[in-house]
Amino acid sequence: MIEIEHLTKRYGKKTAVDDLTFSVKPGVVTGFLGPNGAGKSTTMRAIVGLDAPTSGLARVNGKHYSEFRSPLTEVGALLEAKSVHAGRSAYNHLLALARTHGIPKRRVREVIDLVGLHDVAGKRVGGFSLGMGQRLGIAVALLGDPAVLILDEPVNGLDPDGVKWIRLLLKGLAAEGRTVFLSSHLMSELAQTAEHLVVIGQGRLLADTTVEDFVSGNGESRVRVVSPEAAQLAELLAGPGVSISSPEKGVLEVSGTEAAVVGQTAAAHGLVLHELRTDRGSLEDAFMQLTADAVEYRQSMEGANR
Amino acid sequence: MTAAVMTDRPTAYTPPGDYKLSAAGLLRSEWTKLWSLRSTWIVLLCAVVFSAGLGALIAGSIPDDQAVGGAETAIGASMSGVALASVFVAVLAILTVTGEYSTGSIRSTMTAAPKRLGVLFAKAAVYGAVVGVLFTVMVFITFFLTQALFGDNGLGGLSLSDDGVLQALLGYGAMIVYLALLALGIGAILRNSAGSIGFYIGVIMILPQLATLLPWNWVSDVTPYAPGNVANTITLVDPSGQALGVGESWLWMGIWLVVTYGLAGLLLKRRDV
Ligand SMILES: Nc1ncnc2c1ncn2[C@@H]1O[C@H](COP(=O)(O)OP(=O)(O)O)[C@@H](O)[C@H]1O
Numbered sequence: 001m002i003e004i005e006h007l008t009k010r011y012g013k014k015t016a017v018d019d020l021t022f023s024v025k026p027g028v029v030t031g032f033l034g035p036n037g038a039g040k041s042t043t044m045r046a047i048v049g050l051d052a053p054t055s056g057l058a059r060v061n062g063k064h065y066s067e068f069r070s071p072l073t074e075v076g077a078l079l080e081a082k083s084v085h086a087g088r089s090a091y092n093h094l095l096a097l098a099r100t101h102g103i104p105k106r107r108v109r110e111v112i113d114l115v116g117l118h119d120v121a122g123k124r125v126g127g128f129s130l131g132m133g134q135r136l137g138i139a140v141a142l143l144g145d146p147a148v149l150i151l152d153e154p155v156n157g158l159d160p161d162g163v164k165w166i167r168l169l170l171k172g173l174a175a176e177g178r179t180v181f182l183s184s185h186l187m188s189e190l191a192q193t194a195e196h197l198v199v200i201g202q203g204r205l206l207a208d209t210t211v212e213d214f215v216s217g218n219g220e221s222r223v224r225v226v227s228p229e230a231a232q233l234a235e236l237l238a239g240p241g242v243s244i245s246s247p248e249k250g251v252l253e254v255s256g257t258e259a260a261v262v263g264q265t266a267a268a269h270g271l272v273l274h275e276l277r278t279d280r281g282s283l284e285d286a287f288m289q290l291t292a293d294a295v296e297y298r299q300s301m302e303g304a305n306r
Numbered sequence: 307m308t309a310a311v312m313t314d315r316p317t318a319y320t321p322p323g324d325y326k327l328s329a330a331g332l333l334r335s336e337w338t339k340l341w342s343l344r345s346t347w348i349v350l351l352c353a354v355v356f357s358a359g360l361g362a363l364i365a366g367s368i369p370d371d372q373a374v375g376g377a378e379t380a381i382g383a384s385m386s387g388v389a390l391a392s393v394f395v396a397v398l399a400i401l402t403v404t405g406e407y408s409t410g411s412i413r414s415t416m417t418a419a420p421k422r423l424g425v426l427f428a429k430a431a432v433y434g435a436v437v438g439v440l441f442t443v444m445v446f447i448t449f450f451l452t453q454a455l456f457g458d459n460g461l462g463g464l465s466l467s468d469d470g471v472l473q474a475l476l477g478y479g480a481m482i483v484y485l486a487l488l489a490l491g492i493g494a495i496l497r498n499s500a501g502s503i504g505f506y507i508g509v510i511m512i513l514p515q516l517a518t519l520l521p522w523n524w525v526s527d528v529t530p531y532a533p534g535n536v537a538n539t540i541t542l543v544d545p546s547g548q549a550l551g552v553g554e555s556w557l558w559m560g561i562w563l564v565v566t567y568g569l570a571g572l573l574l575k576r577r578d579v
Pocket residue numbers: 011014015016017034035036037038039040041042043
């Protein structure tokens with residue numbers, strides 16, 4: 001369980017996180033979505049105590065992170081920026097961290113195998129690709145077998161196999177009852193992994209909901225009708241709150257009503273339908289719609305400052 | 307579907323209880339970090355070769371009929387390499403901290419030890435101990451080597467049991483440890499490699515020497531108390547007549563370390579990583 005309460009973080013005049021309140025529950029994968037610069041990484045750094053909040057607080061399982069007697073077994077974190085000395089081998093990086101907690105070498109080798117770095121564990125991290133660095137970061141996060149996992153853009157730089165692998169891994173970890181919180185600036189990366197979603201823009205909370213509700217609640221849903229008697233149907237459907245367009249002859253796109261209403265109307269008047277379908281806005285659309293305001297706001301502010 | 311997922315949701319996972327963050331763990335971690343970097347081996351090897359090498363070179367180049375003599379001159383000449391090697395040791399001390407900031411590994415370090423201060427003290431303890439052991443050994447090796455090379459001139463023939471010799475040799479070892487700890491603390495305050503090395507060499511090493519050239523008398527009254535100078539007395543065979551006595555020398559080393567680590571600790575707690 002991660003609890004963020006009225007968290008605000010300013011860097012000089014720049015407000016990176018603005019009065020953010022939400023919680024992340026165990027047992028499901030929670031996605032943390034927001035465009036670049038929204039404040040995701042800042043929030044995550046605040047959770048593990050690297051950045052001190054300007055006001056408000058971040059707690060894990062009821063405690064401030066620094067109060068834990070064994071932080072690595074409570075929270076495993078993959079942070080966005082590089083957090084490894086380039087001159088050290090992957091094995092020694094993990095070993096140095098393991099030793100702080102008395103975690104045995106056996107566990108170090110275990111996580112190395114788990115993330116698939118066995119063959120390069122003795123090599124200096126400086127020569128690692130982005131994907132290998134990401135795998136090492138995941139190994140670090142898993143080292144203490146923690147109850148809470150915080151992963152900042154973990155998919156970044158991973159190949160398609162790696163992406164599939166991490167999805168299964170995270171879902172499995174959540175199914176064991178762990179709290180899994182991962183960020184991304186792309187809805188598509190979270191759609192297949194996360195069940196719950198916290199969306200921020202400009203450091204402010206935009207949505208805290210299930211992926212399902214997020215899409216149906218914000219995505220534009222339209223009814224698409226194909227009918228030889230489209231023009232007649234359009235007249236019958238017209239009313240307040242309903243907008244109808246016809247992208248091509250015999251096809252209607254109706255919003256502001258539901259497929260059931262369209263079907264009943266057609267039946268009542270004996271009109272023939274060839275197709276009747278509800279088009280949900282995609283997850284990405286929904287996200288775009290939610291963040292568009294925030295992004296526009298920033299752009300206009302930047303424009304004004306210039 | 308959603309309802310099923312809700313009821314199937316497992317109870318919260320409990321982490322394994324047998325791992326604990328500890329002071330001993332932090333020390334072992336810093337030991338691993340120190341020796342797992344190639345730069346440590348290279349710099350310490352250079353420092354060791356330099357200590358004995360420069361001493362031997364100087365000792366070997368003094369002709370037998372040279373009119374110089376005395377234990378003070380002999381030890382000073384023998385240990386000139388050791389004194390210069392302290393610069394290598396100080397630079398490596400700085401890098402053990404600033405290297406973590408420049409590479410970002412400090413974020414891993416501080417997530418493992420979020421109280422932070424333990425990391426600073428573990429770093430200082432491990433590095434101080436390594437330097438202390440290594441250079442105490444080097445000081446004695448260099449002493450015996452140079453004594454053998456001095457031969458028949460007035461600098462040879464010293465023994466450890468001669469007045470003040472053992473004390474001066476141990477003083478060199480202690481001075482190097484003090485300077486290493488001072489440099490490490492400066493690295494923790496400034497966090498930046500170039501800035502810290504520049505500060506150490508410019509402000510700690512060179513500035514007090516330059517200041518004595520100034521025409522005001524009070525400057526030479528103050529310079530013995532400068533952080534880079536307070537250890538000088540303990541390296542002398544005969545420390546009488548120095549601005550700082552042996553006891554004061556130790557006291558001021560303590561004062562400067564407390565000031566440096568007090569500030570470093572305060573900033574470490576306050577600043578974002
Ligand atoms: N250490 C810092 N100093 C100054 N500004 C920062 C710092 N870290 C982040 N910011 C700013 O705060 C905002 C949020 O950044 P970040 O948390 O990295 O966003 P995200 O991870 O969502 O892309 C950005 O505008 C960024 O420039």
